[in-house]
Amino acid sequence: MPDQTETSPKLNVSSSEIKSPSYDLKKFKLKRILNNNSKAKSITLLGTFPDLSETDTAIVVFEKNAYRESDVATEAEVAAEKEKEEQKPTYFSSDLKVRTDFINNIYGSFQCVPNPELCAVKSTVIYPATDKHVEKYSICQKYLINETPDLYATITLPYITSSQFSLDWVYNILEHKQEKERIVFEDNDPETGFILLPDLKWDGRNVENLYLLGIVRNRGIKSLRDLNASHLPMLRHLREAAKQAILERYGLNPHQLRMYFHYQPSFYHLHVHINPIRNDAPGIWCEKSHMLDTVINNLELVSDYYARASLPFVLYEGNKLLELYDKQLSVRKAVVKKEEADKEQDELEKKEDEPAEAFSDEEPEEARQCKRIKLSTPEKQDESEKDLVAPACA
Numbered sequence: 001m002p003d004q005t006e007t008s009p010k011l012n013v014s015s016s017e018i019k020s021p022s023y024d025l026k027k028f029k030l031k032r033i034l035n036n037n038s039k040a041k042s043i044t045l046l047g048t049f050p051d052l053s054e055t056d057t058a059i060v061v062f063e064k065n066a067y068r069e070s071d072v073a074t075e076a077e078v079a080a081e082k083e084k085e086e087q088k089p090t091y092f093s094s095d096l097k098v099r100t101d102f103i104n105n106i107y108g109s110f111q112c113v114p115n116p117e118l119c120a121v122k123s124t125v126i127y128p129a130t131d132k133h134v135e136k137y138s139i140c141q142k143y144l145i146n147e148t149p150d151l152y153a154t155i156t157l158p159y160i161t162s163s164q165f166s167l168d169w170v171y172n173i174l175e176h177k178q179e180k181e182r183i184v185f186e187d188n189d190p191e192t193g194f195i196l197l198p199d200l201k202w203d204g205r206n207v208e209n210l211y212l213l214g215i216v217r218n219r220g221i222k223s224l225r226d227l228n229a230s231h232l233p234m235l236r237h238l239r240e241a242a243k244q245a246i247l248e249r250y251g252l253n254p255h256q257l258r259m260y261f262h263y264q265p266s267f268y269h270l271h272v273h274i275n276p277i278r279n280d281a282p283g284i285w286c287e288k289s290h291m292l293d294t295v296i297n298n299l300e301l302v303s304d305y306y307a308r309a310s311l312p313f314v315l316y317e318g319n320k321l322l323e324l325y326d327k328q329l330s331v332r333k334a335v336v337k338k339e340e341a342d343k344e345q346d347e348l349e350k351k352e353d354e355p356a357e358a359f360s361d362e363e364p365e366e367a368r369q370c371k372r373i374k375l376s377t378p379e380k381q382d383e384s385e386k387d388l389v390a391p392a393c394a
Contacts (some may be wrong), residue, residue: 023049023127030094034138040282044137048126056128059137062121066206071118089115122203131318132165136266141317143331144287148310152225155328159321160222160268170269173197174217184212185245192234193217196242199273201282207250209279214242214259214272221270224263224290224311229303235296242274252276258284259292262315264321287312 019359028047035044042063049058073090089095101109113119126133149154172178173195182204187193194216198204202211216234221227227235233301258277265271272292275281283289298305315322315331325331 010276012075014154021125021127023052023058023125025060025123025125027051028058031057034059034134043153046134046137053128057134058125058127059129059133061124061137063124065120065203066209068206080224081315089117091115091118121127124200131320132266135316135318138316143315143322143325144312145315145325145329145331146310146312149308151328152311154325156264156321159282159324165268167267167269170215171219173215182226184249185241187237187241188217190217192237194234194238194241196245196274207252208276210246210250210252210275211279212242212246212274214238214274216270219269222268223265223270224261224295224306226270227295227299229299229308232296234297235292235299238272239296241291242272246274260284260289261292261295263290263311264290285316 002349019177027049028045028046029050030047032046033043034046035042037043040063042061045060045062047058047060048054048056052313070088071091073088074092091112093115095115097113099111101111103109126143127164147149154172168180173183179197182197184196184198185196187195194214196212199211199213202209216238218231221231239259242259243257246257247254256276256278257274259272259274262283273281273283273289297308298309302308315325322331326333
């Protein structure tokens with residue numbers, strides 16, 4: 001299988017097009033670890049850049065880069081390619097340092113340190129980070145909300161409207177003020193147009209982990225809730241044009257792509273997520289993602305489907321929207337009740353496990369008979385049954 005990463009053309013970007021960040025990553029000061037994901041080989045840190053501000057928080061994510069097929073070429077293959085282009089580093093070269101952990105029959109375990117160029121770690125920085133960013137990147141309690149149209153109108157929409165969610169970075173992309181060099185495809189039509197560009201989660205190198213965002217140009221659509229049949233031309237065009245652009249740019253079969261919306265979205269300007277179905281991308285769970293094909297089909301069947309449907313979504317502990325839902329629906333109280341029920345059940349089981357009253361040879365026969373009656377009689381009795389056993393223990 002050919003190395004698909006080479007199908008993506010290299011970006012020719014002048015230094016004037018990329019602005020230096022206001023912060024120096026080397027001066028980051030750690031406050032706490034938000035998430036350490038061993039499966040994704042990533043760690044998320046919360047801290048500050050004290051030379052800039054003691055109060056503005058920053059989120060820094062480090063994650064190991066995905067492997068490329070060219071990285072594991074042997075020296076013979078590298079030599080064969082040397083005449084065609086500049087030699088690339090590879091794991092299987094004289095630079096590889098190997099330390100043996102153990103050898104057992106046919107199995108071996110080693111610690112390997114390859115060429116430094118292959119050891120780069122992708123870093124994503126969000127600065128200044130909002131509470132919503134901290135919530136998004138933290139490990140915390142999650143709650144599933146079934147949002148009815150009425151709950152959307154009375155709780156969610158007022159929260160979205162009153163909260164200060166900046167979309168300046170989105171408008172910078174749409175207006176070519178920032179990230180122009182990263183655009184994969186764009187259509188300038190104000191109603192059906194969109195811009196396709198890499199998501200921050202993708203390193204832009206390995207097509208196996210491709211992750212793109214399709215950001216629509218229509219600024220009046222916050223989320224799925226605002227979609228209706230009048231937006232079908234835009235959605236159909238987004239689906240077909242994005243598939244064609246990805247096929248031409250990266251060589252990916254359109255039938256191998258997953259295209260979906262998030263609800264609730266991480267920012268309130270309609271955008272679609274696109275990645276290969278073989279890649280377990282974050283946010284693909286059934287309680288969060290809505291397939292583009294399904295959205296189109298629902299609007300074809302019912303023109304105002306998303307204004308009338310109940311939509312599930314997840315809220316995290318610490319989210320201000322969760323506080324609003326908790327006041328009306330007592331979201332957290334259900335957990336408290338379960339804890340109380342578990343405690344009562346534990347006490348009951350403990351009581352049942354207590355040893356029965358012991359018999360003593362020194363006790364008179366009358367007292368021993370009383371204990372026998374207690375042990376053989378259920379705790380809950382009718383009044384008539386109580387009268388029958390009471391005299392024996394009087």
